[in-house]
Amino acid sequence: xxxxxxxxxxxxxQIKSCREKLKANSKSFLQLGQILSLAGNEVRLKxxxxxxxxxxxxxxxxxxxxxxxxxxxxxxxxxxKDGDIIEARKEGQTIFYSLRNQHxxxxxxxxxxxxxxxxxxxxx
Amino acid sequence: xxxxxxxxxxxxxQIKSCREKLKANSKSFLQLGQILSLAGNEVRLKxxxxxxxxxxxxxxxxxxxxxxxxxxxxxxxxxxKDGDIIEARKEGQTIFYSLRNQHxxxxxxxxxxxxxxxxxxxxx
DNA sequence: TTTGTATTTAAGTATTTGCTTAAATAAGTA
DNA sequence: TACTTATTTAAGCAAATACTTAAATACAAA
Numbered sequence: 001x002x003x004x005x006x007x008x009x010x011x012x013x014q015i016k017s018c019r020e021k022l023k024a025n026s027k028s029f030l031q032l033g034q035i036l037s038l039a040g041n042e043v044r045l046k047x048x049x050x051x052x053x054x055x056x057x058x059x060x061x062x063x064x065x066x067x068x069x070x071x072x073x074x075x076x077x078x079x080x081k082d083g084d085i086i087e088a089r090k091e092g093q094t095i096f097y098s099l100r101n102q103h104x105x106x107x108x109x110x111x112x113x114x115x116x117x118x119x120x121x122x123x124x
Numbered sequence: 125x126x127x128x129x130x131x132x133x134x135x136x137x138q139i140k141s142c143r144e145k146l147k148a149n150s151k152s153f154l155q156l157g158q159i160l161s162l163a164g165n166e167v168r169l170k171x172x173x174x175x176x177x178x179x180x181x182x183x184x185x186x187x188x189x190x191x192x193x194x195x196x197x198x199x200x201x202x203x204x205k206d207g208d209i210i211e212a213r214k215e216g217q218t219i220f221y222s223l224r225n226q227h228x229x230x231x232x233x234x235x236x237x238x239x240x241x242x243x244x245x246x247x248x
Numbered sequence: 249t250t251t252g253t254a255t256t257t258a259a260g261t262a263t264t265t266g267c268t269t270a271a272a273t274a275a276g277t278a
Numbered sequence: 279t280a281c282t283t284a285t286t287t288a289a290g291c292a293a294a295t296a297c298t299t300a301a302a303t304a305c306a307a308a
Contacts, residue, residue, distance in 0.1 A: 006184075006283070015189055018178065028238040029170055032238060037161070045160065049146075049149075050145075060255080061138075061139060064139050065146065070254080075296075090305095093253060095256095113156060117149070165265090183284075183285060183286090194284080194286090199286090
């Protein structure tokens with residue numbers, strides 16, 4: 001980084017205040033950014049939505065529903081699990097994934113938007 | 125894609141129902157996914173938060189606040205603008221960016237979470 | 249113990265992302 | 279007009295992403 005703000009009109013008080021706000025919330029930006037980047041993938045967003053709707057699903061089912069390979073699904077599930085967004089329950093050789101409560105506060109509004117937009121297009 | 129679900133235990137009614145839900149909401153997944161992928165970048169999340177707090181900011185200010193080069197900031201702003209999340213206002217040679225109303229319904233909860241978590245750590 | 253099913257992991261690859269530096273626009277000022 | 283400032287755009291590149299196929303792991307059943 002070479003450039004910095006040159007212009008005389010710059011409000012240094014405002015800039016300093018903004019820098020402090022960022023610093024005070026740095027942990028939030030990191031954490032929320034990670035969750036949003038996980039949800040910001042169309043496949044993973046679908047997986048999360050399906051888990052909300054169906055309570056739990058296995059990689060095999062998801063592969064079938066999403067029409068994509070099992071390893072591809074498995075790798076998405078791994079990311080979601082690493083991000084503490086979903087959890088696994090083993091039953092025989094089947095592994096059932098479900099949403100964790102921890103981040104539902106952030107995710108629920110998304111599911112709501114998805115369902116609302118659908119009902120909106122239905123009524124129009 | 126070669127594999128598909130083999131197991132006999134698969135609930136075909138459930139799978140078919142899920143496929144239909146995805147199809148019915150396909151537009152929502154695409155649109156929401158795009159917004160979340162934009163917000164799911166730490167730099168862009170900070171930019172959005174700052175625009176909410178300060179109403180409007182120019183690339184020069186943002187570069188200074190974020191501690192990164194002007195072209196880097198400009199390219200993030202372009203993505204946000206292409207996604208209809210922010211809009212530009214020209215004043216002389218300065219361009220002020222601000223949040224558009226359209227997607228604030230989705231973004232507002234994020235800002236709320238950021239501010240809440242900060243006040244939470246302050247009190248602890 | 250061998251076979252089959254469910255899943256993960258690893259390695260390879262094409263695409264996307266996010267920066268860098270340099271050049272191009274655009275608008276004010278001398 | 280030339281010069282500065284604010285910003286964008288373009289080209290290049292390293293790293294991350296999301297898939298692929300093949301191999302490994304885990305469990306159940308024959």
